Amino acid sequence: xxxxxxxxxxxxxxxxxxxxxxxxxxxxxxxxxxxxxxxxxxxxxxxxxxxxxxxxxx
Numbered sequence: 001x002x003x004x005x006x007x008x009x010x011x012x013x014x015x016x017x018x019x020x021x022x023x024x025x026x027x028x029x030x031x032x033x034x035x036x037x038x039x040x041x042x043x044x045x046x047x048x049x050x051x052x053x054x055x056x057x058x
Contacts, residue, residue, distance in 0.1 A: 003022035005020040005036070007020045019031070020032075024042060028048045030043060
């Protein structure tokens with residue numbers, strides 16, 4: 001299945017540290033932009049919300 005991976009508009013194209021997100025059935029896919037064929041996290045909506053909440057508090 002081909003996913004539509006997206007990254008933040010704040011990211012540059014110089015190979016920095018970026019996470020990419022893709023909507024999937026029942027949640028969100030997360031991967032490292034430097035390793036697009038590497039491991040991916042598949043988060044359900046509540047886990048994704050918890051991740052965002054935690055990141056905002058840092």
